Amino acid sequence: MEARKVETFENIWNLLRENQDIIMSWGIENVVGCNMTLGFHVQGYKFTGRVFVSYDIDTSCLNIAMFDDSLGNVQNITGIDSSVLVDTLDQNIELVENYEERVSNQYGLSYGTANK
Numbered sequence: 001m002e003a004r005k006v007e008t009f010e011n012i013w014n015l016l017r018e019n020q021d022i023i024m025s026w027g028i029e030n031v032v033g034c035n036m037t038l039g040f041h042v043q044g045y046k047f048t049g050r051v052f053v054s055y056d057i058d059t060s061c062l063n064i065a066m067f068d069d070s071l072g073n074v075q076n077i078t079g080i081d082s083s084v085l086v087d088t089l090d091q092n093i094e095l096v097e098n099y100e101e102r103v104s105n106q107y108g109l110s111y112g113t114a115n116k
């Protein structure tokens with residue numbers, strides 16, 4: 001049973017790493033796996049704090065628990081399919097209504113057509 005637990009948090013990490021451009025925009029750091037849970041710290045436009053993604057063996061789904069930096073529980077999201085994990089996290093950590101404009105202003109980047 002122990003090998004399955006290790007494999008599970010590694011699988012969660014692999015799902016996130018497949019979308020490295022997105023997870024890097026969160027300022028992800030301090031990634032730690034324990035049992036069937038992966039934890040990490042983020043500094044997104046919408047949320048800053050600790051995020052824990054755990055595998056629920058009974059439902060075969062993922063659950064997300066988010067804690068602000070004072071470790072107050074901010075949000076729990078349950079029953080997440082692995083295919084929408086990154087999108088669900090991104091919507092709760094980083095994406096704001098004017099996301100592209102904020103990134104452009106903060107980092108001097110442009111979206112869409114190339115600068116002429």
